[in-house]
Amino acid sequence: MTATENEATTEESNETLVSRRSLFRGGLGLGAGVALGGVLAACSSGDGSAGGSNGDDPIDVDNVDAEDPLRGSNETNMQGKTVEMGFAVLAGWPPSQAAVELYPEFAKYAKEKFGYTTTVKKTEAGFDKLFQQLAPGLSSGSQENNIMISDSQWLGAFAERDWIVRAEDVYAINPDLDLDPYSSLVRKTYQEYPDGSGTRWGFPQMPDTQGLFMRLDMLEDEANQTAFEEQYGKKLPTTYEEFEPMTMVEYEEIFEFFNRPEEGMHGTAMMYGKDYDSFSCAYHPYAYTTGDIWNPETGEVIGFLNTDDHATALEYFVSLQKYQPPGSEANGIGTMIDLFTEEKVFSAMQWLAVGLAMDGDGKLEGKILAVPHPKFEFPDGSIDVIGAMGGQPWVINKFNDDDHMRVAIDFLRWWYSDDAQAKFEDAGGLPWTADKVNAEGFEDSKYYARAFKEMLGEDKSRDFWHLPQYAELLAIQQEAYNKYAADPDAFDPKRVLDFIAVKQQEILLDNGVTDVAIPDELKDITLE
Amino acid sequence: MTTTPISTSDTELPAGPGATASNKTKSPKKSKSSASGHRSPWFGRSLLAPVLAFFIALNVIPTVWMIGLGFYKYTLNLGDPRYVGTDNFTDIFTDQELWGAFSRTLIFMVSAVGIEVSLGAAIGFLFWGSSKMPGRRLALTLMFAPMVMAPIASGQFWKLIYEPSFGVINDLLGKVGVDPISFLTDPDWAFRAVLFVDVWMWTPFMILMTLAALGSVPSAELEAAEIDRLNSFERIRYVIWPNGKFILMLGVLLRTIDAFKTTDLVQTMTEGGPGDSTEFVGFALFRQAFNSLNLGYSSAVALVLLIIAIAFTSIYLYVLNLSRSK
Numbered sequence: 085m086t087a088t089e090n091e092a093t094t095e096e097s098n099e100t101l102v103s104r105r106s107l108f109r110g111g112l113g114l115g116a117g118v119a120l121g122g123v124l125a126a127c128s129s130g131d132g133s134a135g136g137s138n139g140d141d142p143i144d145v146d147n148v149d150a151e152d153p154l155r156g157s158n159e160t161n162m163q164g165k166t167v168e169m170g171f172a173v174l175a176g177w178p179p180s181q182a183a184v185e186l187y188p189e190f191a192k193y194a195k196e197k198f199g200y201t202t203t204v205k206k207t208e209a210g211f212d213k214l215f216q217q218l219a220p221g222l223s224s225g226s227q228e229n230n231i232m233i234s235d236s237q238w239l240g241a242f243a244e245r246d247w248i249v250r251a252e253d254v255y256a257i258n259p260d261l262d263l264d265p266y267s268s269l270v271r272k273t274y275q276e277y278p279d280g281s282g283t284r285w286g287f288p289q290m291p292d293t294q295g296l297f298m299r300l301d302m303l304e305d306e307a308n309q310t311a312f313e314e315q316y317g318k319k320l321p322t323t324y325e326e327f328e329p330m331t332m333v334e335y336e337e338i339f340e341f342f343n344r345p346e347e348g349m350h351g352t353a354m355m356y357g358k359d360y361d362s363f364s365c366a367y368h369p370y371a372y373t374t375g376d377i378w379n380p381e382t383g384e385v386i387g388f389l390n391t392d393d394h395a396t397a398l399e400y401f402v403s404l405q406k407y408q409p410p411g412s413e414a415n416g417i418g419t420m421i422d423l424f425t426e427e428k429v430f431s432a433m434q435w436l437a438v439g440l441a442m443d444g445d446g447k448l449e450g451k452i453l454a455v456p457h458p459k460f461e462f463p464d465g466s467i468d469v470i471g472a473m474g475g476q477p478w479v480i481n482k483f484n485d486d487d488h489m490r491v492a493i494d495f496l497r498w499w500y501s502d503d504a505q506a507k508f509e510d511a512g513g514l515p516w517t518a519d520k521v522n523a524e525g526f527e528d529s530k531y532y533a534r535a536f537k538e539m540l541g542e543d544k545s546r547d548f549w550h551l552p553q554y555a556e557l558l559a560i561q562q563e564a565y566n567k568y569a570a571d572p573d574a575f576d577p578k579r580v581l582d583f584i585a586v587k588q589q590e591i592l593l594d595n596g597v598t599d600v601a602i603p604d605e606l607k608d609i610t611l612e
Numbered sequence: 613m614t615t616t617p618i619s620t621s622d623t624e625l626p627a628g629p630g631a632t633a634s635n636k637t638k639s640p641k642k643s644k645s646s647a648s649g650h651r652s653p654w655f656g657r658s659l660l661a662p663v664l665a666f667f668i669a670l671n672v673i674p675t676v677w678m679i680g681l682g683f684y685k686y687t688l689n690l691g692d693p694r695y696v697g698t699d700n701f702t703d704i705f706t707d708q709e710l711w712g713a714f715s716r717t718l719i720f721m722v723s724a725v726g727i728e729v730s731l732g733a734a735i736g737f738l739f740w741g742s743s744k745m746p747g748r749r750l751a752l753t754l755m756f757a758p759m760v761m762a763p764i765a766s767g768q769f770w771k772l773i774y775e776p777s778f779g780v781i782n783d784l785l786g787k788v789g790v791d792p793i794s795f796l797t798d799p800d801w802a803f804r805a806v807l808f809v810d811v812w813m814w815t816p817f818m819i820l821m822t823l824a825a826l827g828s829v830p831s832a833e834l835e836a837a838e839i840d841r842l843n844s845f846e847r848i849r850y851v852i853w854p855n856g857k858f859i860l861m862l863g864v865l866l867r868t869i870d871a872f873k874t875t876d877l878v879q880t881m882t883e884g885g886p887g888d889s890t891e892f893v894g895f896a897l898f899r900q901a902f903n904s905l906n907l908g909y910s911s912a913v914a915l916v917l918l919i920i921a922i923a924f925t926s927i928y929l930y931v932l933n934l935s936r937s938k
Binding site for chain 1: 687688689690691708712775776777778791792793794796797798799882883884885886887888889891899902903904905906
């Protein structure tokens with residue numbers, strides 16, 4: 085045997101040995117893993133299970149201490165202190181960032197009124213990542229972010245885990261913060277959990293509703309006016325009043341008229357993207373025409389989301405891609421802004437608050453008409469619309485220490501002041517209180533304000549789920565809807581809805597939200 | 613581990629068969645410390661301590677923790693962990709979406725690694741035989757650029773290039789009368805579009821590995837092959853392959869593991885879409901863990917993936933050792 089061969093043999097036998105050792109260690113690791121998992125469970129079991137403070141009694145206002153941090157600061161208890169606040173905000177969304185931008189104004193107010201110094205640091209992430217970024221910290225009781233922007237769907241998750249202060253308690257102690265909203269949509273969307281319980285958790289920050297942005301200059305163009313009249317035998321509308329009562333079917337003619345792919349221009353753009361809730365929010369107004377997407381009382385999805393009417397609505401919504409540029413299956417808020425500001429589309433179905441960015445930094449200033457979401461014919465023959473609600477509330481971290489809690493309450497008091505709200509609106513924000521939305525001149529304050537107000541009206545929009553399971557529910561439908569949008573010929577819309585309904589109801593069943601079983605005939609449904 | 617000679621002059625890229633050999637064995641100098649006398653074995657071990665501490669803190673504990681979590685139902689926003697035994701692992705077998713992702717990953721992995729290795733080897737040989745080519749170094753540097761870019765940046769970069777309304781490819785296609793192609797949203801194109809970007813990014817790595825493998829071939833053996841008038845195929849089979857195979861196979865192994873884990877490209881380019889047509893197992897795991905916050909189930913999936921990755925490594929090492937012992 086040569087030296088090399090000898091070495092190789094030794095090596096091999098060593099490897100065999102190592103393998104056995106590795107196996108043994110692997111087994112040990114597995115055992116230790118299970119044991120550690122037990123420790124994990126034991127460590128975290130003391131911290132309120134699902135339900136959290138949801139079942140707590142309301143705060144007894146008469147017995148709240150004068151120094152209770154939920155009262156905010158007084159003239160003496162924060163004097164000379166320095167507090168750095170952590171704000172969690174949405175990245176790239178100016179109204180959300182406005183709180184951080186305007187913070188120096190609040191710091192000045194706090195110094196003058198309460199004698200403390202305060203600064204702010206921010207955590208930011210996109211719509212689809214912010215909750216996920218916050219949850220790990222909150223689950224370990226961190227007060228890294230003292231005030232957080234929450235999407236309306238996240239309220240249940242925050243509340244059930246007992247991570248946030250109940251707004252109801254803050255309002256009980258500070259009635260001056262409990263402002264009168266423009267419509268019940270504000271309370272239902274940004275504040276209440278569970279739905280219909282009357283318990284509020286969120287503090288409205290930025291309301292938003294859906295609308296349609298169109299190129300006014302193209303509508304008013306003489307050549308277009310003449311050509312449209314020749315082609316359709318009617319006048320091409322140009323004003324808000326003319327568009328406001330129009331149905332989607334009527335809008336189709338206009339999308340068709342302006343759909344000129346050969347000129348690099350398309351009729352419209354809508355959101356079919358898989359990211360976050362793009363497809364869902366764009367599609368829901370079509371579905372709401374014939375019913376809700378689930379039954380909040382029984383937790384049933386089957387029989388609500390997957391009706392034949394909804395299948396027709398889904399098919400119709402996806403069919404509108406024929407007026408849109410290729411690639412609409414990936415459209416989200418950002419793509420829609422790009423398509424519109426780069427003049428690739430005549431119109432864009434968009435969140436109205438995004439009007440801030442739809443003029444392309446002034447490039448299209450004065451050339452845009454924003455109107456409410458197109459209407460539909462309801463089963464009773466009425467013409468109306470129920471849009472999807474956008475926007476976000478604030479929530480306050482329950483793990484804040486006394487000083488941070490006081491500053492959080494002080495901040496909200498300042499934020500809702502007329503002065504701060506005026507600055508917020510200047511920075512692109514929109515109001516939600518009755519007095520501000522009804523204020524004279526509001527409708528003309530921004531080119532999209534009138535449409536926003538219309539869609540914030542009673543029953544004009546609707547939010548969906550505030551359930552802690554929202555992330556899983558959303559992921560299922562976003563993927564299935566997007567799959568259908570990408571290849572509508574390959575799937576039956578009813579089967580797509582059946583699939584979503586079954587998968588969502590399985591999750592709700594697993595979590596005890598519903599006790600309605602999946603029908604046998606749907607149990608093994610797939611989308612392949 | 614290996615008895616295969618690997619060039620120690622590896623700071624220089626090999627300049628081809630005709631270049632002066634610089635891989636002569638250097639006689640090891642005795643270090644002062646070893647010459648001066650015996651040191652306690654604890655000294656060496658204590659030097660390892662910081663690395664070991666980091667390894668345990670950042671690798672061993674999280675891995676053990678992850679294994680433990682795999683036995684619990686734990687969704688971060690839904691409540692406390694609940695022991696469910698092996699339920700998460702058995703759920704994996706009935707999770708059609710996950711198996712779909714596995715299947716796509718396998719196809720992606722085989723295609724990506726196959727193309728990258730073939731292209732990388734071909735280009736590597738070209739560069740190896742072109743020591744006198746003007747601008748060789750610049751060409752190599754430029755060629756390696758995609759590899760050193762952050763995948764997240766590459767993903768965004770290509771997403772814009774592929775964009776149907778603004779992207780440069782569709783703009784060029786439009787100029788020759790071709791209708792725009794929705795590269796990332798058409799189910800027939802999306803997979804191929806992501807695969808192309810992966811090939812673009814990682815073929816340079818295989819070029820590098822090929823050059824390193826070629827550099828490990830002793831020039832004496834190459835000269836002997838030349839004297840013996842071996843043809844190109846024989847030269848590869850009898851001289852280059854036996855010497856360079858370890859480095860090449862290491863490249864293949866690294867690329868296989870990496871392709872199996874592909875997540876960042878998919879996240880930036882398609883979010884796994886359209887539908888689930890580009891949802892690979894790494895991204896499916898990411899979505900379970902960080903979008904749905906389903907930590908228990910995702911830990912079980914991660915453990916299965918870890919075992920698969922270890923299996924790949926073991927198979928490669930076994931094959932290498934087997935061929936060496938023959």
